[in-house]
Amino acid sequence: MALEPRLTMVTLGVADVAASTAFYEKLGFERSSASNDDVTFFKMKGTALGLFGRSSLARDAGVEDSAPGFSGVAIAHNLDSEAAVDAAFDHAVSCGASPVKKPEKVFWGGYSGYFADPDGHLWELAFNPLMHNDDDGFMQLP
Known part of the structure; x- marks a missing residue:
């Protein structure tokens, strides 16, 4: 099966979910009611933005939580x-x-x-x- 070319969500690993949530809300992003203390979801046109603890995201992906810096993205x-x-x-x-x-x-x-x-x-x-x-x-x- 081929992978359908679409993007449904971008998840950013963040140091502080609450602080990052407040920043994106100031930008004008609308938080979804599916959000909780551990993860925030924002509604976007055709996709979603997620904010998840950086170390938790690394653990979920099975990779090392390396030092922040330019990620190439x-x-x-x-x-x-x-x-x-x-x-x-x-x-x-x-x-x-x-x-x-x-x-x-x-x-x-x-x-x-x-x-x-x-x-x-x-x-x-x-x-x-x-x-x-x-x-x-x-x-x-x-």
Whole structure:
């Protein structure tokens, strides 16, 4: 059986579930009633975001809880304009995100910037003039 190409949930390992939950709620994410003290679920368009204790997530996956640092992963949020990227970046920083790279024109022809959540997870905010979002906010690939 082939794996269907879809993403249903992203789970972030965090140092403090309650503190990270508060951060994402400040950003405007809506917490699901399925959440509890050990895990938080946020409703997103077409997928979900989970926050789970970092050591618990490592144990569940059967891997060592290595030191935090660059993981080689960034979560992207594509927006409809450069102005929307700037506004989203400013909002994230006002909610406690760490600015990593201020939005700017980038080599691939778009406009993007990065912030980090309280655990250092990278979020890219981008406007890509070559790949637009549909009316429901989903990126449309050519």
